[in-house]
Amino acid sequence: MSENLLQVSGAPHVHNGESTKRIMWSVVIALLPAFMVSVFYFGLPVILITAVSVASCILFEYLIQKFILKTKPTIDDGSAVITGLLLAFNVPSNLNLLLVVLGAFVAIGIAKMAFGGLGNNLFNPALVARVFLLISFPVQMTTWPKATPIWNFGFADIVTGPTPLGILKEGVKNGDAVSQLMGSEAMPDYLQMLVGQMGGSFGEISAVAILIGAIFLLFRKVITWHIPVAFLLSAFVFSGIFWLVDPTHYATPWFHLLTGGMMLGACFMATDMVTSPMSARGMLVFGCGCGILTIIIRLFGAYPEGVSFSILIMNAFVPLINKGFKPQPYSKI
Amino acid sequence: MKTFKIGGVHPEAQKLSNEISVETFPLPKQATIFVTQSLGAPAVPVVAKGDKVKVGQLLAKAEAFICANVHSPFSGTVNKIEPVADFTGYKKPAIIIDVEGDEWDESIDTSEEIVSEIKLSRKEIIDRMKACGIVGLGGACFPTHVKYMLPEGKSADYILVNAAECEPYITTDYRMMLEQTEQCLVGIEALLIASGAPKALIGIENNKPEAIRHLQEATKTHPKIEVVPLKTKYPQGAEKQLIQALTGRTVPNGRLPIDAGCIVNNIATTHAVYEAVQKNKPLIETYTTVTGKHLANRKNYKIRLGTPLKEVLDAVGIPENTGKIISGGPMMGKAMANTNTFFVKGMSSILFLDASESKRIPESNCLRCGKCIQACPMGLEPYLFRMLAVHNRLDDLEAHGIMNCIECGCCQSGCPAHIPLLDTVKTGKSKTGAMIKSRQVKKS
Amino acid sequence: MAGNTIILAVVILGVIGLVAAILLFFISKAFKVEENPLIDDVAAQLPGANCGGCGFAGCRGLAEAIVKAGNLEGLRCPAGGNSTMENIAKIMGLEAVAAEPMVAVVRCNGSCENAPAKVNYDSMPSCFFANSLYAGESACPYGCLGCGDCVGSCQFNALHIDPVTKLPVVDVNACVGCGACVKNCPRHIIELRFKGTEGRVYVTCMNKEKGPVAKKNCSAACIGCGKCAKNCPAEAITVQDSLAYIDFRKCTLCQTCVSGCPTGAIKFSNL
Incomplete structure (x- = not known):
């Protein structure tokens, strides 16, 4: 068509400039603080794993779109970068790189592209990959390097240690009281938990860094407050009930909020647009479901950590939630 | 500050012509007046080729219930009566006039003087609005007199005047409020008489502080009229949203504003009403x-x-x-x-x-981000409408309330995937509407 | 211990399966819908494309209607054609009435060359929506909009939009004459005609405007000059509202009109 013809189109004729790209790259920026804290505590391996994960996610997406689906590759929209980052954030920093590549394949190839690509996947790709790796390679996936500030870092000996949730699970199983465990040497204090000096998947350790990212996303209107608040609040209340009833067997609710993948899950994984409900009411239900399921798994399940599973389970309910929880109508009659 | 409760967006206001006073555009040599100038049926021409007409003379008469009279804006000779294409390219019946001058019909008061005292009765005002072909100037062009022919058992509690001018760029209402303040207020007084309502509320968005101040000053002598500043948000000027913003009431689905005790008019319409009622000047x-x-x-x-x-x-x-x-x-x-x-x-x-x-940006996959739902002022699900419309599932569209869509465009204007949501919704809505209509015909 | 566990698991699963099977059996009994088995037999004969060409929502709808009516009057599967109707007639014990097979023709020749674009359409690719917006890129309010609603409605892959002319093209061999495209074209430019064996002659224009107006937007428009009607030996052509129409029941395919049309608005197609 010639350039100087008038355009005819339906209204509206203006757009607010929001785009998939802008949303995705905002999320990438929001993940940077957590990334920097991880580099601080776990050193170079963090950069290496992240690079491999992101690169292989992009590569798999490109190859699948180009050669299997035969569509125009859309790697520049940044969604594969996010999947890569989140996958990396959900593994220990000493993981074999081949496993990272395998995880990237599961995330992009199976969890995303097999469902029809961006926007059509039922489950969060990074979480599917993480759970796949966790079940298939439980030893490698639960050997956590100790968080050591970068100036104490020695290449020669990587010391491994358990995560706070692991200590808790193991200790309670052996009949120790929670207060005893909290005082144990391996357990970090609350301040350390807040800034992230503890064992765990390397992106999930620092609550502060993740919250900074989440506030950025809220400010950019990429996410809304509903899911994170519902997730954290329901987990807090639910675990708080157990703690009030029996504080010797159950940890404090703030311990649960600060440890494991709770913050990362609530702010970045559960809020994934594609796999979360559409309406505000639906989001609240989804967030509460995630929070309660996480605590149930943490307290009564075989795994010390429950965020991944709870989000994946709730992902499966999203179509149902979308059906059952409609947005508030202008008029009820 | 008041505004409507759910949804809404904030497009850039771009009121670039705010400070430019209204200019009168010179008369053309030839003019084409479409006989369909309102919602509803076309008016029927009452002049013939070769007739001499004066300014304000009736050209086409409204025969149907929802229809408005069309008057001659010029004095001159009727050249032709034939279909003419409008900006869509479709032809519509029109009256073509060779303009010869600006000679007004004698019954019209052409003086500049503001007449404040309203002498007409309720019925006379409604008849005058009908005779002068007044239509809603907010965009829909619904014949104004029809709004005031209240159904049996219904009464109006409020006249709501839409001075929100929530569409970006447009500034005529703003200029009207500053330059024709008293005329608009007398027009509102006339509408109060026509409806029997005790109170009129003028809703103005707070990005027009000058207009708010100006009108608040002027309404001091009009105790029944109150100026209500509103928080700027599109589509504040939509009938249902304005009612909610100003009165807190909602219009039940598929019903009219009068079911919520309100009649909504644009500020420009009130000016036209003033001219019709006080000056006997038709809308030309x-x-x-x-x-x-x-x-x-x-x-x-x-x-x-x-x-x-x-x-x-x-x-x-x-x-x-x-x-x-x-x-x-x-x-x-x-x-x-x-x-x-x-x-x-x-x-x-x-x-x-x-x-x-x-140029539109090509669409990409729906992210299911829910931004269209957050933006919808009617609490609908545009993404769902799109999927259902693409597959022609009209029954489901109806069940999910597509007929409540006001076609404001909030959903599409903020879609990060640049999906033409409103295009699909409009398609689905008109198909669903046709289905409902044919079902009603079958029943009766 | 291990053996016991296995046996226990097998027993539990077995019991669950048995209970479920019994439940299913009774539920299917309780909710069974009595239906004439003929409907299934008739439906099995239909193509199953659910094209809607018969006027019913789907193939099963037609099958139910045929069985309910007990005759074939007004009930016909245009997609399946005569052979399908014969098979159905056999099942129903009726006599099938053979009908001339139909095929769709596109009555517009407003290609990009004949009717150049005056504006650029930049909205949802839907003829229905474009039709509600404006007269079309070529500014002809009667012509093809080229968004392909007809292509989308065709269940038999018999239509495609020609990339050069931006007009729909009918694949005569694939077209079964169901009429889905006829219903879905907002401009009504697609028409069903006798398929025949030799071809079809038809006017490729729907513009009812006067000659000069029509010609302004499209060089291949019918200007209603009436030359074809005068010269037609079979008297199959009528001109109304500046538009010629060829009655395919009378047309003898002599093609006198095709060569005589000054704007080339009459087409012979034997694809």
């Missing part, structure tokens, strides 16, 4: 903003109906690199397919968009 002019970011010569014009658009375009000069010319605002206006058109009632803006603003 439209106030039009000619604007655009890359248009240097922006104008607020008072233009006689039937004036060729070409003359206005020549006067301001079509800027280079124009990609789209829109009749109306950028959110709900219509893109013109050709410029061989003529001014009609309610044509409140001619907007130029440059080539880079005009």
Whole structure:
């Protein structure tokens, strides 16, 4: 068509400039603080794993779109970068790189592209990959390097240690009281938990860094407050009930909020647009479901950590939630 | 500060022609007056080829219930009565007049003096509005007198005046409020008599502090009229949203504002009502903003109906690199397919968009981000409508309330995937509407 | 211990399966819908494309209607054609009435060359929506909009939009004459005609405007000059509202009109 013809189109004729790209790259920026804290505590391996994960996610997406689906590759929209980052954030920093590549394949190839690509996947790709790796390679996936500030870092000996949730699970199983465990040497204090000096998947350790990212996303209107608040609040209340009833067997609710993948899950994984409900009411239900399921798994399940599973389970309910929880109508009659 | 409860967006206001006073556009040599100047049925021409007409003389009479009279905006000779294409390219019946001068019908008071005292009774005012062909100038062009013929057992508690002017770019209402303040207020008084309502509320968005201040000052002598500043949000000027913002009431689905005890009129309509009731002047002019970011010569014009658009375009000069010319605002206006058109009632803006603003960005996959749901002021699910409309599932569309859509465009204007949501929703809505209609016909 | 666990698991699963099977059996009994088995037999004969060409929502709808009516009057599967109707007639014990097979023709020749674009359409690719917006890129309010609603409605892959002319093209061999495209074209430019063996002659224009107006937008428009009607030996052509129409029941395919049309608005197609 010639350039100087008038355009005819339906209204509206203006757009607010929001785009998939802008949303995705905002999320990438929001993940940077957590990334920097991880580099601080776990050193170079963090950069290496992240690079491999992101690169292989992009590569798999490109190859699948180009050669299997035969569509125009859309790697520049940044969604594969996010999947890569989140996958990396959900593994220990000493993981074999081949496993990272395998995880990237599961995330992009199976969890995303097999469902029809961006926007059509039922489950969060990074979480599917993480759970796949966790079940298939439980030893490698639960050997956590100790968080050591970068100036104490020695290449020669990587010391491994358990995560706070692991200590808790193991200790309670052996009949120790929670207060005893909290005082144990391996357990970090609350301040350390807040800034992230503890064992765990390397992106999930620092609550502060993740919250900074989440506030950025809220400010950019990429996410809304509903899911994170519902997730954290329901987990807090639910675990708080157990703690009030029996504080010797159950940890404090703030311990649960600060440890494991709770913050990362609530702010970045559960809020994934594609796999979360559409309406505000639906989001609240989804967030509460995630929070309660996480605590149930943490307290009564075989795994010390429950965020991944709870989000994946709730992902499966999203179509149902979308059906059952409609947005508030202008008029009820 | 008051506003409607759910949804809404904040498009850039772009009120570029705010400070430009209204100018009267010169008379053309030949004019084409469409006989369909309102919602509903076309009016029936009452003049014939060769007839001499005066300004304000009836050209076409409203025969149907929802229809408005059309008057001659010029004095001259009827040249032809034949279908003429408007900016869509479709032909509509029209009366073509060779303009010979500006001789007004004797019954019209053409003085500048403001007449404040209303002498007509309730019924006379409604009849006058009907006779003068007053239509809603907010965009829909619904015949105003029909709104005031209240159904049995219904009464109005409020007259709501829409001075929100929530569409970006358009500034005629703003100029009207500043330049024709008293006329508008007397018009509102007339509407209060016509409806029997005890109170009138004028809703103005708070991005027009000058207008709010000005009207608050002027309403001191009109105790029944109150100015209500509203928090700026699009689509505040939509009937249902304005009712909720001003009164807190909602209109039940599929019902009319009168079911919530309200009658809504645009501020420009109140001015037309003033002229009709106090001056016996029919609606023969439209106030039009000619604007655009890359248009240097922006104008607020008072233009006689039937004036060729070409003359206005020549006067301001079509800027280079124009990609789209829109009749109306950028959110709900219509893109013109050709410029061989003529001014009609309610044509409140001619907007130029440059080539880079005009071209749509190609759509990508739906992210299911829910931004369309957050933006929808009716609490609907545009993403769902799109999926159902693509598969032609009209029963499901009806069940999910597509007929409540007000076509404001909030959903599409904020879609990060650039999906033409409103296009699909409109398609689904008109197909669903046709299905409902045929079902009703079958029943009866 | 291990053996016991296995046996226990097998027993539990077995019991669950048995209970479920019994439940299913009774539920299917309780909710069974009595239906004439003929409907299934008739439906099995139909193509199963659910094209809607018969006027019913789907193939099963037609089958139910045929069985309910007990005759074939007004009930016909245009997609399946005569052979399908014969098979159905056999099942129903009726006599099938053979009908001339139909095929769709596109009555517009407003290609990009004949009717150049005056504006650029930049909205949802839907003829229905474009039709509600404006007269079309060529500014002809009667012509093809080229968004392909017809292509989308065709269940038999018999239509495609020609990339050069931007007009729909009918694949005569694939077209079964169901009429889905006829219903879905907002401009009503697609028409069903006798398929025949030699071809079809038809006017490729729907513009009812006067000659000069029609010609302004499209060089291949019918200007209603009436030359074809005068010269037609079979008197199959009528001109109304400046538009010629060829009655395919009378047309003898002599093609006198095709060569005589000054704008080339009459087409012979034997694809």
